[in-house]
Structure formats: C-alpha cells, structure tokens
C-alpha cells in the first residue's frame with residue numbers, strides 16, 4: 425500500500441480499512457487478510473500496558489512496538505502514533521518522527537489542530553508523511569473532561585472543520601476523525617480532498633479504524649462505536665468480516681454512530 429493509493433481510494437470511492445496492531449503476530453494476520461493500514465496506536469497504553477489512558481506511553485514504547493509490527497507486515501501501510509509530549513515544539517517533533525520512521529513506520533500521526541502548525545510544517549518540509557487526528561483526542565482526555573463526543577454544537581463543529589482544512593493545507597496525507605456526529609464526519613469527508621478515517625464518525629468517512637482488541641471483543645465496556653466481529657470463527661474470519669463490512673459500508677451502522 426503506497427501513500428498515493430489512499431488518495432486514489434478516495435477518488436474512486438473505495439473505503440480504506442485500518443486496524444491497530446502492537447506486535448508482529450497480529451500485524452501479520454491483519455496484513456495477510458488484506459487490511460489497508462496498520463496503525464501502531466498509542467492505545468497500547470490501554471490495551472498493552474493496562475493504563476487508564478494513553479498518557480503513560482512514551483517514545484521508547486512506540487519505537488519498540490513499531491519495530492515489532494514492521495517485522496510482520498509485507499503489504500499494509502504502517503502509521504505510528506507520536507505519543508503524548510513527543511511533539512511539543514518543531515525540533516522535538518522532527519527528531520521523534522524520524523525515530524518512528526527509522527523503526528519502520530511510513531507515516532506518523534499527531535493529535536491536534538492549528539495549535540500544532542510548527543510541528544506539521546517541519547514534518548512537511550522534511551518529507552515525513554503525516555496523519556492528523558481531530559475530534560476526540562485521547563491524549564487530551566483530561567483537558568476535554570473525559571471521553572466525550574466532540575463537535576456537537578455549531579461552534580465546535582466549525583472549529584473541527586477549520587482545523588481539518590488547515591491540516592490539509594499543511595500537507596497532511598490523511599486524517600483520523602474520532603467520536604463526532606456522523607453528519608459532521610460526512611461534511612468533513614466531503615469538503616477535504618485528503619481521505620478521512622473515522623472512528624465513531626459515521627459511515628460516510630473515506631475509511632474506518634478500530635482498536636483491534638475492541639474489534640476482537642477483548643476489551644470490556646467499549647464505546648458505542650465499537651463492534652465485536654469475533655462472535656463466531658477465528659481472528660482471520662473476524663478480520664475478513666471487518667474488512668468486508670467497511671468495504672460495503674455496512675459498518676459502522678446507525679447504532680455505532682452519534
């Protein structure tokens with residue numbers, strides 16, 4: 425999967441599929457099933473380290489897990505999360521992004537909008553492909569007052585849309601949008617030329633992502649946007665069902681949307 429293919433998928437209306445992975449064995453299964461993108465998510469703070477949130481994840485965790493995932497993958501595009509406090513200024517952003525690229529990632533993901541202008545710009549100038557992340561930003565869970573749906577009122581919806589357009593102008597290649605009303609997910613996806621990847625952002629995003637442990641029903645007390653695909657069969661069949669459900673737009677359904 426090349427980064428340019430993501431753009432082609434959007435233009436041709438083919439949905440993009442994405443799952444998180446943190447080790448080479450899971451990554452290999454997802455890759456062989458034909459997932460388009462594997463995200464080494466800082467959700468590893470929750471599902472691997474057992475933390476309450478993603479704030480316990482550092483660069484050494486991300487480098488370690490990115491190297492492990494990269495060993496298992498032949499086809500999928502690899503995106504690695506930049507963890508909390510790893511992109512507080514331009515120089516630090518560039519140095520840490522380079523560590524993740526050296527570990528095997530093809531793109532890095534940052535949470536936040538226009539306040540990160542210097543970080544987005546330095547990555548663009550240094551040819552490091554970037555994925556944005558707007559809407560609910562788990563690294564800001566304390567500032568956001570919990571895991572809440574974002575963009576419900578007109579002003580906050582407009583702020584998210586304006587952030588999304590700024591990120592596109594700064595060369596971001598794709599954008600994760602998390603936990604926003606489906607109508608806003610649709611509006612952002614229509615107004616951007618880059619592909620959006622939704623998680624709790626409705627069926628009209630250009631692609632969908634889930635934390636793999638949620639998709640496999642391992643996690644307890646999951647949010648509304650999660651569906652357990654491992655109700656019958658094995659991890660391979662659950663992954664195939666997840667991919668098919670995204671490709672034919674049967675996931676997410678209304679029950680998984682806000």
Ligand code: KIV
Pocket residue numbers: 444463464465466467468505600623633634635
């Ligand atoms: O860390 C992660 O798993 C993520 C997804 C929820 C998009 O950022």
